[in-house]
């Protein structure tokens with residue numbers, strides 16, 4: 089999709105979003121609640137019309153043929169409660185063009201592979217919420233779609249089933265599917281994705297790997313020296329800014345801001361050359377929160393962290 093904008097009344101839910109999903113990639117779509125992820129996915133499928141901008145699916149505007157090649161798990165979950173797990177999956181597969189026998193065989197294969205085999209003939213109403221969600225996910229991919237779009241597939245699953253879903257996504261990818269999924273759970277995205285696209289308040293704030301996001305942040309180092317030594321004065325001529333942060337028993341700890349291209353080891357070497365009586369040294373890794381704050385600002389970083397906590401991963 090290119091330069092897509094969607095407004096609801098005065099409110100801009102998606103603001104000038106361009107998103108490219110190359111064939112064969114797994115892409116994680118992240119952002120706090122209300123960032124505009126679901127709205128973007130719906131527009132990508134032609135379910136919702138953008139106010140401006142254009143959407144292409146397999147190189148042209150979404151149509152009946154191209155949508156058959158897609159599997160979409162919507163944010164709103166819902167299955168026919170009286171249908172069995174097996175019939176549910178084969179029903180969805182048939183809607184997307186599989187023959188009755190192929191659809192049933194595929195349902196059996198998927199239920200076995202995800203350890204739901206013994207519930208194959210159970211009605212959806214008899215399954216736990218997590219199991220029903222698994223059945224819905226299997227229904228989404230039963231027709232072997234080329235492109236899988238999953239809106240929050242991990243939410244509502246326990247850690248064991250989240251792991252199973254990761255495996256399933258990998259298996260679908262190995263089969264050749266392109267995958268785009270939205271999530272609050274950074275860990276899944278980090279493990280699975282070639283690329284992460286992060287949104288906040290309708291705008292895209294990151295399109296790349298988390299590693300790239302970390303790299304764009306200024307990093308730091310901590311150096312402890314004996315009491316009374318002015319590390320700031322010693323390092324300033326060498327191009328490092330040092331701020332005293334804490335007294336620690338035998339000395340004081342300073343935080344060194346690393347200018348672009350300089351590493352923690354460079355600051356340590358400079359301190360040694362300046363004759364600093366060093367008692368401790370630690371390179372400082374940027375934390376995930378620092379990345380959020382730099383990308384989305386303090387308020388949205390807090391919202392994203394709250395979503396992570398809801399999902400039990402913070």
Ligand SMILES: Nc1ncnc2c1ncn2[C@@H]1O[C@H](COP(=O)(O)OP(=O)(O)OP(=O)(O)O)[C@@H](O)[C@H]1O
Pocket residue numbers: 096101119120121122123124125126127128163
């Ligand atoms: N049909 C609609 N009418 C009015 N406002 C809407 C509509 N759909 C979405 N919005 C608003 O647009 C914003 C983006 O919603 P969207 O569902 O796309 O966010 P999201 O990133 O998917 O978040 P969540 O994970 O909470 O669903 C929200 O503020 C939402 O209230």
